[in-house]
Amino acid sequence: MFKKFSPTTDIAGHTPVKTSIQRGIRAGILSQWKIEPETLEAIWPKKEGLVLVKCREHISIYTVHNEPLLFQHFDGPYYPTLQLLHKYPYILPMVKVDRGAIRFLLAGAHMMCPGLTSVGGYLPPADASLPAGTPVAIHAEGKDNAVGIGITKLGTEEMRKVNKGVGVELATYLGDDLWALQTL
Amino acid sequence: MPSKKNATPANPAPAVEDPDAPPPPDPVPPVQVLYCAVCTFPPEYCEFGASLTRCKEWLKEEHPDLYDKYYSEDALTAKLGTLSVEAQSKLEKDTAKKEAKAEAKADAALKKKMASQVTIKRIERNKRKHVTSIHGLEAFGIDLKKAAKQFSSKFATGSSVTKNPQGLEEIVVQGDVSDEIVEMIEAGVGVLKGIPADNVEVVEEKKKKGAE
Ligand SMILES: [Zn+2]
Numbered sequence: 209m210f211k212k213f214s215p216t217t218d219i220a221g222h223t224p225v226k227t228s229i230q231r232g233i234r235a236g237i238l239s240q241w242k243i244e245p246e247t248l249e250a251i252w253p254k255k256e257g258l259v260l261v262k263c264r265e266h267i268s269i270y271t272v273h274n275e276p277l278l279f280q281h282f283d284g285p286y287y288p289t290l291q292l293l294h295k296y297p298y299i300l301p302m303v304k305v306d307r308g309a310i311r312f313l314l315a316g317a318h319m320m321c322p323g324l325t326s327v328g329g330y331l332p333p334a335d336a337s338l339p340a341g342t343p344v345a346i347h348a349e350g351k352d353n354a355v356g357i358g359i360t361k362l363g364t365e366e367m368r369k370v371n372k373g374v375g376v377e378l379a380t381y382l383g384d385d386l387w388a389l390q391t392l
Numbered sequence: 393m394p395s396k397k398n399a400t401p402a403n404p405a406p407a408v409e410d411p412d413a414p415p416p417p418d419p420v421p422p423v424q425v426l427y428c429a430v431c432t433f434p435p436e437y438c439e440f441g442a443s444l445t446r447c448k449e450w451l452k453e454e455h456p457d458l459y460d461k462y463y464s465e466d467a468l469t470a471k472l473g474t475l476s477v478e479a480q481s482k483l484e485k486d487t488a489k490k491e492a493k494a495e496a497k498a499d500a501a502l503k504k505k506m507a508s509q510v511t512i513k514r515i516e517r518n519k520r521k522h523v524t525s526i527h528g529l530e531a532f533g534i535d536l537k538k539a540a541k542q543f544s545s546k547f548a549t550g551s552s553v554t555k556n557p558q559g560l561e562e563i564v565v566q567g568d569v570s571d572e573i574v575e576m577i578e579a580g581v582g583v584l585k586g587i588p589a590d591n592v593e594v595v596e597e598k599k600k601k602g603a604e
Binding site for chain 2: 244246247249250294295296297308310311314350351352353355382383387388
């Protein structure tokens with residue numbers, strides 16, 4: 209989504225978000241992320257206005273104090289920025305790619321099932337499986353911090369079964385143009 | 393400082409709702425992640441960046457313990473994980489290539505920067521009044537607004553960032569201060585750092601006589 213993203217050409221405008229809509233977004237985040245209301249309050253205090261930064265291709269970035277906190281594609285799920293995920297790593301469920309896949313991920317590639325199902329990879333166990341369309345933190349073999357954020361294209365059990373093709377679509381990753389934006 | 397009464401900003405009690413309610417739970421503190429000052433990645437990912445050599449130098453200098461953790465003999469063997477030796481050597485080759493490419497790019501950018509000119513123009517407004525325009529500072533990574541502010545406080549005159557007829561941004565300072573600005577650039581005062589004196593030229597623009 210942010211492999212090639214330039215604030216000067218890809219942003220349509222900044223608009224403050226209406227309070228009623230902010231309430232909806234807050235509720236959406238609380239239901240989609242594993243985050244405590246008080247922690248969300250610390251990240252995004254209720255009295256601080258959220259600003260919608262409208263971008264090309266139906267990407268919405270939301271900022272607080274000019275700092276990007278989350279983004280959304282169309283009216284899909286909310287993704288935290290990778291910086292925010294690094295601060296609160298537990299808010300998204302985690303998958304892991306093997307070391308061989310890191311290089312491709314950092315070039316912006318979607319993650320293939322074999323990179324997730326191999327020995328170095330990780331998918332949640334069957335009793336905690338994730339359905340398709342779940343935002344996930346993408347970790348990497350041997351690393352402590354997440355390397356990217358993506359969305360499952362298949363259920364995690366299906367990934368194990370099929371074991372080919374794209375398993376997780378990449379939304380943002382270390383070193384992409386969203387990562388490079390400290391403020392917006 | 394005037395003291396505020398009942399100043400307990402951390403946990404304001406929900407006064408009206410329920411006096412017996414337990415205090416709200418504390419938010420989970422954020423994890424403080426260290427980022428590499430060279431490539432902005434967490435240092436564990438520097439090996440995938442385009443500046444590994446400089447990243448390593450930085451880490452060795454600033455965080456020797458982490459340097460050992462990531463780059464000692466043991467760490468390097470353990471890191472291989474499930475990756476085959478061939479894949480690892482391919483990765484190393486890729487990294488070297490990427491690094492060379494990034495260096496060449498930085499070199500080219502530096503050359504371009506060193507070739508760009510800063511033009512200081514003394515413009516005659518009428519017989520005794522002049523303005524000074526400064527063009528080309530942005531090529532040296534200087535924030536024009538900050539520079540304009542610096543000029544206006546230094547010379548106690550008006551100074552602003554404007555677009556010239558060619559659509560390029562420049563700073564216009566009221567009064568003839570071209571010599572002083574040359575001196576400031578040579579001395580590298582304030583935000584005016586990193587401009588080689590050879591790249592500065594001073595030109596004069598006389599009031600045009602009649603229509604041209
Ligand atoms: Zn680095």
